[in-house]
Amino acid sequence: MGFVLDGLAAEGYDREYSDGQLLRRIVRYFGPFLPTMLVVALSMFLVAALDALLPLLIALGIDRVGDAPPEALWGRTGWLLGAIAVAGVGSWGLNFLRQWLTAKAVGNVVLQLRLDAFEAVMARDMSFYDEYSTGRIVSRVTADTQDFSTVVTLTLNLISQLLQVIIIALILFWINPRLALIALAIAPFIVAAALAFRRVARRTTRQARRVLAEVNANVQESITGIGVAKAFRQEQAVYDVFKGVNAQSYALNLRQGLVFSAIFPILGTIAGIGTALVVYAGGASVVAGAVTPGQWFLFVEAVAFFWFPLTSIASFWSQFQLGLSASERVFALIDAEPRVSQTGAVAPARLRGRITFEGVVFGYTPFEQVLRDFDLTIAPGETVALVGHTGAGKSSIGKLVARFYEFQGGRLLVDDHDLRSLDLRAYRRQLGIVQQTPFLFSGTVRDNVRYARRDASDAEVVAAAGSIGGGDWLEALPQGLDTEVSEGGRGVSMGQRQLIAMARILLQDPAILILDEATASVDPLTEAQIQEGLETVLHGRTAIVIAHRLSTIREADRILVLRQGEVIESGSHAALIAAGGHYAQLYDTFFRHQSPDYVPEGLPGA
Amino acid sequence: MSAVVTPNAEFTVAGARRYDRRSPTRWVLAHLARFWPLLLLFFVASTLTAVLFAAVPRLTGFAFDVVLQREPDMRALLVLALGILAVVLLRGVLDLTASFSIETLGQRLERNARDELYQSLLGKSQTFHERQRVGDVMARASNDVRQLNPMMNPGVALITESFNGLIIPLVFIAFIDTRLLLAPLAFEVTFVFALRSYMRQLNPISSALRRQFGLLSAGLNQTITGIEVVKGTAQEAQEQARFGRDAARFRDFFVRQGLVQARYLPLLLLAVAFTGAFAHALWLVSRGELSTGELVAYMGLMGVLRFPAFISIFTFSLVQLGLAGAERILELMRVDTEFDEHAQAHTARVQGELVFAGVGFRYQGVPNARAVLHDVSFRVAPGQTVAIVGQTGSGKSTLTKLVNRIYDVTDGRISLDGVDLRDWQLASLRQQIGVIEQDVFLFSRSVADNIAFGLGPEVDRQAVIAASTAAQAHAFVMALPEGYDTVIGERGATLSGGQRQRLAIARALLTDPRVLILDDATSAVDSATEDAIQRAIYAVQQGRTTLMITHRLSQIRRADLVLVLHGGRLIDHGGHAELLERCPLYQRIFARYD
Structure with missing residues (x-):
């Protein structure tokens, strides 16, 4: 549902790879699943053919029933009904096969791509991490690899819809070219309306996105500021500001919402005009003896059936580009040359x-x-x-x-x-490193102390922690060594993070130590423990x-x-x-x- | 505690509406009821759209009949074709009307809910805001409120459309021949069951898939944020194995979801029903009980059922999400945090003598909560400066939060000027206690407005400058692009922690509190900044009882009284010299600086 609305946020992207290069590489990832993809392609073609067959069979049925007496009915139409049932059930079954196999292949390809991307990330030196923010790297490995698979799904869907449209159009032209032209007359209007809408919607989205970010920030501030406002009894003042911001947010969102909700009524109306046209022209053709009533019915159905695939064809290109951009970002990540190179091992x-x-x-x-x-x-x-x-x-x-x-x-x-x-x-x-703001992994303090030497025994961990600052800093942790820290070290104080990092070093027992001292201020007692710990850690090492x-x-x-x-x-x-x-x-x-x-x-x- | 509960909110807007807050559904309905004409318009327009949608195949059927009769009636055909055209155009208008109404409703619901929540937050006590985590309130005020809009459009809009799409064709079919209802009714009954079982299968897998994606991203995020540690300790293999596991699990959920989606049964049911319907109709035609036109109309109407069969699970989950969000908003609005306040509450100008007598505190409502403070006793004379020293978790900030009654003591008593804090009028008490937090919040307004914030908009610029000068802020404010009129946060006018702190001090100097609580964990990088900060703090301390959480050794040394907290106990207190004499913990702090 709603293909016309998809992919509106597509941005221009400077390409370093040509579309051909990208597509070749995408196809190469699907190489191991070639048999699967062949089955997918075949079932896709059959589904399209069966779906196009259905209205044709009904048209035949309408013509055959004509003046048949009840007793001759099943003889005349029995095979037709059988064929309709087989076409319907067969189309469902093949579609099931197609979707399931596609999910399997795409799932595996995305997995492989993620592993490749991850490996590439780990092979980079620090300059890479300076250049790209964590968020950008993560989204390349997780979200972009996902979008990459949409290129495939989209292409498959487009091909199957194109096939249907083409098969039906061929049948219509084969029956009666004049009527077919009338029936298809709405197609350019549908495509034009969909494209024009996308232009308008994209502009609205772009404008709205800029202003909305600002409005959202204002809403956010007015909520964060409530505490301060209350402390100084300025409720009315901040409420007045909030009211303005909220009204602005409403006006913007409403404008965007109205633009978006207009498209389906408009497309439906164009298709409906086509129906009226075909009803009249088809009826006239029947009277003139050019087509049978069943064929007339086929034309009427075709118009109703046609317009939806057309809108998704209109939106295909930008979504496809979006998917290509995503795969380009992934490949750029995989292909980047590491700058640190070793001459020996x-x-x-x-x-x-x-x-x-x-x-x-x-x-x-x-x-x-x-x-x-x-x-x-x-x-x-x-x-x-x-x-x-x-x-x-x-x-x-x-x-x-x-x-x-x-x-x-x-x-x-x-x-x-x-x-x-x-x-x-x-x-x-x-080599031991203590960062200015030591990083802790989510898990317990114990896990973090053990991070550099996973085989260390519990006794060794306890001993290492106990040697830092006399070990009494562990008492300040709610569950001692078993205290859970969340990612980055939230849950423990900055000073405690430094103490944990020093215990980690002590357990690792490196010959060389690089220590970037924290600039953040730490409470004086913890500071004393850190200084004591430092003495222990520095002892007997180059630092x-x-x-x-x-x-x-x-x-x-x-x-x-x-x-x-x-x-x-x-x-x-x-x-x-x-x-x-x-x-x-x-x-x-x-x-x-x-x-x-x-x-x-x-x-x-x- | 026998006392009177402070009634209602601390802040209300004149003429503000009250909504039914008993349940999320009632609350949403109460909001929608305000715009009942719009709601009515939506339902009428949406239903009429569905009627006109079904009317097209019906009219087409009539067109077949006038053409296929013995004498084809071309005039009638033209009239019917024009009729279809008129129906289509009218349908377009009604469809637009319905879409616009529901969209407007959704947006108004969002706007008004946000307004109601905001008013409710403003009406809550300061205690509430001190206790509530800002991030949590933020999430509800932005995400949960925003979720109300998609709940209406496309959520409610699509569900209404699908419901109409199931009912109205049946009515048209019944008018052709009630016997023809057999196939579509059989389809619809099985459809409802099939859809329910589909959603039951898909829901858990989809949420597992989303969760797994979250885990995958979070895990990777952690590896990359901690990359220096990973590489520095040569633990790449460990991280790679973990990522591989997460990514493979994601693949498994993805394939399972694909399998469930591929098995979508309603489409198979529709195919079967379609065949049955056609056979049934052909039989009736052959017996002369149904015209060809009626057959065409019937098959056209069966085709209309295709739309509801495609209805996606996502429409229902939008409504679920919207109501779940509404529930969280209501929870927040329902919270009542008022303190008990004595009926004849004490008000007076504070002198500043603060006495803790056997004070203990543990969080209420948390089972088995460890006591945060035990048996803390000390006395501060008016105008004295107290430095509180202790590790994270030793109870420093809890101790300061007891003074302005963000929390009430659970044991012992605290008195200010000889009067138990619980006997003070809360407003009077808090107006005279100033708090300067570690993270100073400034509004995106001019520097002058931020300094004068506590006094409202009409403040003499001279007073602002005087306060700012005393707080050592004047020099850096003048260096900003537009001096005191510079809007904070705009065009790079960002301030360092130390600068924000000095603006907060200027703000406190203007409002002139009698007791000051100062959380001073800001670290200065150089001595010049340090000079300025300390001069500012010195200025604001004068003539006020000051409780200061500080890491600065020199400030601790110069305090009149030092409290040494350890594990929630006051292990010693006194002046610098005496503590250095007798307190081992205190000695350890200064050990390296002889």
Whole structure:
């Protein structure tokens, strides 16, 4: 129902693949189901033929009954009735076969495509995830693969409807070309009306969509604001605003709704005019002896039968394009080249943790270089704190060590291995990462601690969690290690997320640690637990810490001050403060206020 | 508690209508009853459309009869053809009328329901709004309200159309010959059963399929959001296996749904009925009891039954969804959260002496709820600043919510200026307690309007600027494209957490509360911003009793009183120096900063 209304939201899409390329690939996915699809095609053709046969048989029946006496009736029409029953039941049965087999094939093809897309996504390096939002990737893998299958279903439906229309039109022309022309005269009007309507509806939709987003946002705000309005006793004021917004929303929605509800009455009326025309012209032809009454009936039925397939033909093209765009997005995802490429697959033995940057050149995009000819050596077991303004290259250094991005020049060594020669999965098992906002998977805290080492025993998990910050942070979780966290870590506080991430690291026991300290503020006790946990986690590992906390910098073995991708100062906190250079300035800007002795300027006691 | 329940809503609109809220159906009907002429118009137009739809095959039948009689009557044929044309045109007009009426009805239902819900929300107590999750209210006010419109069109519209399409052809057939009702009636009876069993089979599978799609997307979403962890810990295989399982399960549901849809029985029934009807009619024709024209009319009318046979399950589920949404809206509107308030409630200007005496709290209506606070006792002198220190879940924010009676204590008592909070008049109490939340909500209005929000539109610009200056907001406001007239949220005029907080402080300075509750978890990235925020907080503290949830060590140090909460217990309280002396937990906090 309602094909005319489908696919109105189609947008222009820049094609990188030609329609032919896309269709060939779509067909290739259906390759394994070739026999099935052949059965589908055959039953589709038969259904169309049987459906077209039905009115023809009835027309014959009307002519044959004529002046037959009751006793001769079944002799004359019995086989016809049998044929009508067989055609009706056969059409249903074949249609069942077609739909069921299509569902099977499409289900399997979509599954295969999703697996391919997922695999492609997992093979990408981080630059890919920076470029595309999570929502866009997810919709490519789930929704676009689904839309892809609509190309097939749509094409099948279109072919079967076209077949029916063609078969009936042929029969009509074979019986009486003049009458057939009259009967088909409405076809162009139906198609034109459907196309014109789609133009209007698309414009209305586009306009409405823009304004509606705004109106919806306003409604949303006026509801979110109720709490504040009440606190300040401003109910009448916000109600007046709401009333205006609600009225606007009503007017817009109504306009769009009226446009949409007009189409079927209009199409039905055009088809009806065709019926009136055929009733008159057919009757005249019968009188003139050009057609039989049964054939006249066939023409009348044909008009009523015709118009619905015609409207879906009118809307086919844009829906088809929509489906092609979806499959193009999926194929673009599958075809994208990973940028990180390994030259070897050496699985390193336990690493000692020496990290060496030799003249490394790196930029996220070709237009801006973050690191130029960067040299740095970090000794095994050393904790290095990186400080500097945003964009100085602090996190880039960590991300390169994790091999999340490809660098453009120089060498990066871990112990004596060139990073490019390593088997990445084996290497990353010896690498621990704590993100600025640690990500937790939905499941229990226990599951999350165990994430990097699924074979760890319960005792090991408990021991790891207990070693972080004395373990008393577990008491603050409602069910301790069995506390459920929802995706991303909702359900536990930001500080608890960091503690869980540290327990995860401890269980993983990596040789190298990259830690991006959180900037969000955490309650002071949890902060103390985090600092204690940090000491445990850093012990005996090489660590690169992107530091935001005063206490962390002070504990580091070496502070590196970065500016525009270069190390401009290095040393201990006390030495650097005494030197009064860039670090002293940074301290004053970013870290001074974290001290308990801090008194803001302009306040008594300053 | 023997007290008088505060009657009715806190806010009403003059002349607002009341609707029957006893059940979702009654409520929807009550709304529709307001537009009864439109509803009537829809039903009449829709029914007449169906009548005229059936009239076309009937007139066609007459046309056959006038042509097939011994002397064909061409004039009569022309008249009948013109009759069909007239019927078709009139039908078009009526069909449009019906569509427009139901569409208008649906839209008005949505608009009025939203208005009613909004008024009802405005009428709820502040307590209600503090307790309710904003997202939940939002979902009902947008999704559930929006669902009312498709419930009418296409929901009710298509069901009415299908119902008419089943009944009216029968009437026409009965007028031709009542015996002919045999086949269509047999079809319709079996059709109803077949449709019901179809929906019973399809419903669970379709919802399972939708759920599985949700699971698939959510799982993938999680993998990609956490991609750094997945890759960093080399757990790609784990994720791939999970995704594969989810996607295969989706495929299984998809194929099962396809099977059920392919087995749609009503179409088979129609084919059988069609054959039977034709045989029956032929028999009557051969006995001379039915004319060829009547046979043609009959077969045409049987063809009209094709439309209801295609009726989709989705029309019924639209009505179900609409009513389920209506139920959730009603639930929200029915909630009553008024506190008991003493008959001779106390009103006075607050001085600010706050005493907690053995205060305990657990959530009501939650079975086996853990107590959130146990036996908390302390005293705050007027004008003092209290810093509350504790971990997430230690009861910090619950403690502050007891002060303005978002919740009432379950044990012990809290008194303000020596009067039990429960004896204060709620409005008087709340007007004098200002709250600055962690997430400051600002309206998409000008900065000046937001600052002056509590005082209504007529506020002196000078007063706004003075408050804003004291709150350290003046400088960044002047840097906005249109200064105080900049509309927040427009053309990139977005504000940082620290800036929003300072606007809230300016707002509080204008309304001048006597007690201030300040949830200050905003993290400043640099010391200059930190300076400004702390100066603003300092300004707003002056002359007010202030309860502050803060993570800033320097602020904790300077507070008059520090409360150390742990697991809902007040484990110690006092000044910085004394706590540093005796409280191990407190010492741990400052351990790294000697």
